[in-house]
Every structure is written in structure tokens, then in C-alpha cells.
Amino acid sequence: MSKKLLDETSKFLSYVLRHEPQAIGLRLDSEGWANIEALISGAARDGRTLDRALIETVVASSDKKRFSISEDGQQIRAVQGHSTKSVELQFEEKQPPETLYHGTATRFMDSINQQGLIPGSRHHVHLSAETTTASAVGQRYGTVVILKVAARQMQEQGFKFYQAENGVWLTEQVPVRFISTL
Numbered sequence: 001m002s003k004k005l006l007d008e009t010s011k012f013l014s015y016v017l018r019h020e021p022q023a024i025g026l027r028l029d030s031e032g033w034a035n036i037e038a039l040i041s042g043a044a045r046d047g048r049t050l051d052r053a054l055i056e057t058v059v060a061s062s063d064k065k066r067f068s069i070s071e072d073g074q075q076i077r078a079v080q081g082h083s084t085k086s087v088e089l090q091f092e093e094k095q096p097p098e099t100l101y102h103g104t105a106t107r108f109m110d111s112i113n114q115q116g117l118i119p120g121s122r123h124h125v126h127l128s129a130e131t132t133t134a135s136a137v138g139q140r141y142g143t144v145v146i147l148k149v150a151a152r153q154m155q156e157q158g159f160k161f162y163q164a165e166n167g168v169w170l171t172e173q174v175p176v177r178f179i180s181t182l
């Protein structure tokens with residue numbers, strides 16, 4: 001299996017499992033699970049050939065462990081990053097480290113300095129424990145800025161934090177007073 005095929009399939013899975021399941025007539029339950037056979041047949045109607053081996057290889061080789069397969073092998077979901085309204089993952093609250101990082105681009109900073117960090121179309125603001133991940137995320141949008149978020153302090157003041165299965169930290173919003181630049 002070529003890297004190109006794996007990358008393209010990973011992007012397609014992110015698209016249908018996080019954002020637009022209806023594009024291939026797929027139903028996700030509230031925890032984001034989709035039936036793998038329905039995913040394969042929905043993709044086929046869209047002219048995309050998927051099979052179990054390809055799906056399993058994408059899941060296993062995903063650098064950020066974006067997807068998981070249910071224990072019975074019948075279902076697949078994205079572990080975070082959703083924007084579709086049909087899904088509302090029930091994350092467990094967890095105590096964050098003192099500091100978490102968010103990578104963004106210089107062009108968003110005026111707005112962030114006014115509004116703090118907001119989720120955009122996704123369900124949560126995404127934060128990471130290391131600056132390397134934050135840097136890679138920010139670079140997707142332009143000249144990167146790494147923001148430090150006083151996560152523990154936020155939590156002490158009543159803000160909730162969650163950690164997805166793949167280690168990504170999530171919260172609803174980050175007010176300006178908890179943000180500084182690195």
C-alpha cells in the first residue's frame with residue numbers, strides 16, 4: 001500500500017467520520033461510531049474503493065492515532081476533531097498539566113487577543129502537551145505562533161478539560177487572561 005493511498009484514505013476518513021458523514025449516507029452514533037461495512041459501501045457509491053485491510057492499515061499507521069476500531073471489529077470512529085452536529089463524544093474530565101500549548105498563525109492573533117481561543121467549527125479548542133505538536137498544527141495556517149495556556153489555573157477556576165484517546169487535550173474555550181505567547 002502506497003503512502004499516497006494511506007494519506008488520501010486518512011483524509012477521507014477524517015472528512016466522513018468527523019465532518020460530513022452524510023456525504024456518503026453514513027450514520028454515526030452520538031459517540032461517533034460508524035459501521036465499517038456501511039462505510040465501505042457508502043464510499044463505494046462515491047467511487048472510492050475501501051476494504052478492511054486498507055482501513056485497518058490507516059488506523060494502525062496514523063501518526064496521531066486519529067481513529068479507533070471497536071473491540072468487536074465492527075465499528076470505527078474518529079477519536080476527536082469532530083464538527084458534525086450528529087456526534088457528541090462523552091469525554092471524561094481530566095486534570096490538565098500546568099501548561100498546555102496551542103499552535104496558531106499570526107493572522108489570527110488580533111482576533112484571539114480579543115476573543116480568546118474559540119473552537120471554530122469543531123466542538124472544542126484543541127491543545128497539546130508539547131510544543132512540537134502545537135507548532136505542526138499552527139503551520140497549517142501560516143506563520144506559526146505558539147500560545148501557552150495556563151491550563152491548571154483555568155481548571156482551578158472551574159473550566160473543564162478532557163483528553164481524547166490519542167492524547168489531544170480539549171476544552172470549550174480559553175479566555176484571553178489565560179493565554180500568553182511562548
Ligand code: HQG
Pocket residue numbers: 014064066081103104105108111112115116117118119120121122125126127137138141168
Ligand atoms: C484559530 C489537527 C481567530 C485556531 C490538530 C486555529 C488538532 C481563532 C483555527 C486539530 C480564534 C481553527 C485541530 C479566534 C482560535 N479568532 N482564530 N478567537 N480562536 N482560532 O483546524 O486547533 O491533523 O479547527 O488557532 O492536531 O488548528 O486534523 O483547529 O488555527 O488536534 O488530526 O482557528 O487538527 O488534527 O482551526 O486543529 P481548526 P486546530 P488532525
